[in-house]
Amino acid sequence: VDESPSGDPAWKVLRSSGDVLVTPYYRVRLDHLRHPDGHDVDYYVVSHPRKAVGIVALDEAGRVLMVRQWRHPVGRLIWAVPAGSMEDGESPEAAARRELREETGHEVGPVRPLYVYHPNVGTSDQEFHLFIGESARRVCEPLPGEIESIAWRDRAQVEAMIANGELGDGLSLVALLLWLRRPEGTAAPRFFSV
Amino acid sequence: VDESPSGDPAWKVLRSSGDVLVTPYYRVRLDHLRHPDGHDVDYYVVSHPRKAVGIVALDEAGRVLMVRQWRHPVGRLIWAVPAGSMEDGESPEAAARRELREETGHEVGPVRPLYVYHPNVGTSDQEFHLFIGESARRVCEPLPGEIESIAWRDRAQVEAMIANGELGDGLSLVALLLWLRRPEGTAAPRFFSV
Numbered sequence: 001v002d003e004s005p006s007g008d009p010a011w012k013v014l015r016s017s018g019d020v021l022v023t024p025y026y027r028v029r030l031d032h033l034r035h036p037d038g039h040d041v042d043y044y045v046v047s048h049p050r051k052a053v054g055i056v057a058l059d060e061a062g063r064v065l066m067v068r069q070w071r072h073p074v075g076r077l078i079w080a081v082p083a084g085s086m087e088d089g090e091s092p093e094a095a096a097r098r099e100l101r102e103e104t105g106h107e108v109g110p111v112r113p114l115y116v117y118h119p120n121v122g123t124s125d126q127e128f129h130l131f132i133g134e135s136a137r138r139v140c141e142p143l144p145g146e147i148e149s150i151a152w153r154d155r156a157q158v159e160a161m162i163a164n165g166e167l168g169d170g171l172s173l174v175a176l177l178l179w180l181r182r183p184e185g186t187a188a189p190r191f192f193s194v
Numbered sequence: 195v196d197e198s199p200s201g202d203p204a205w206k207v208l209r210s211s212g213d214v215l216v217t218p219y220y221r222v223r224l225d226h227l228r229h230p231d232g233h234d235v236d237y238y239v240v241s242h243p244r245k246a247v248g249i250v251a252l253d254e255a256g257r258v259l260m261v262r263q264w265r266h267p268v269g270r271l272i273w274a275v276p277a278g279s280m281e282d283g284e285s286p287e288a289a290a291r292r293e294l295r296e297e298t299g300h301e302v303g304p305v306r307p308l309y310v311y312h313p314n315v316g317t318s319d320q321e322f323h324l325f326i327g328e329s330a331r332r333v334c335e336p337l338p339g340e341i342e343s344i345a346w347r348d349r350a351q352v353e354a355m356i357a358n359g360e361l362g363d364g365l366s367l368v369a370l371l372l373w374l375r376r377p378e379g380t381a382a383p384r385f386f387s388v
Contacts, residue, residue, distance in 0.1 A: 009264050011264050021222055035339065036264075037338065070205050071312075073317065073318055117363070118362050118363060120314055121363050124314075125268055145231055165309065165310060168312050169315050170364055173311055
């Protein structure tokens, strides 16, 4: 197929009505755009000033640390990898280490970037930054309140969760699918973000 | 580890302030919750009455059909699999077939469910329903306006896009990572949603 029309593909911003909603976590603004074909479009953008991070934390046996949390938007408990939002002045890697420590009481050795992606690029500018680290070890108590339970899962258990459709959290699904692509026992992840 | 505190893990809804924003595509409401440990929490929920769908459409050579679109929230062109929102009264599968036809002018043979997940479960109830279909063939012109270009990509090309961090769209990343797990040339996908 390979059909590439000529011309500037950008949808130009004619004007913005600014924020129509401000929450502590994101804003929604309404932009008025001109499509390249000449028609005008109203577009709501969910803007996340704080990027989110998640981490695949592995122990010496190659198992991954998972957490179960109540997720109010879907009204149920969901298994996930440790994840959360970056704080002011924090690097993505530092945020991933903090979330791991707060949610599980664990630290890992060197951390490597695994991927960066937009979870819902039609609606939002949110970015998820994924990391992977090994030699996870317990160093403190988890912070109380956020996590309902914590568990180690080996590759076969994660494969089974995916096969059974049980991994409903997109960030964890991406992180664990990328982890499963690594040859077992290798230290270097196969994929990096750019 | 395997720490499972006892007690009801649900965050109870004490009351809702209702919708604080209504757009044609989603609503945002503010709920007032009681955490199981007794403290109260304000929680904004982005609610999507329309679920979204995406489809991995393969030709006889095992290549996947991809589309490039301007994505205003991130201000750039993004490669993706054909995807969009369900319309009233439409099944997820019918929506996937419609989006494929509208965005690429193609139809596929039997369609199988690939996965169902929440792209951003901390913020939103949005569900993405992924499908896979084979024997893609051109049947009409794509609808003008939404798609900047269309291209076939083989497995090696998709592997390279992932390795280079070029696949920034979460829905497509999940769909294509699941597709790459299938042994080459098999008709049945390895994974299904439940």
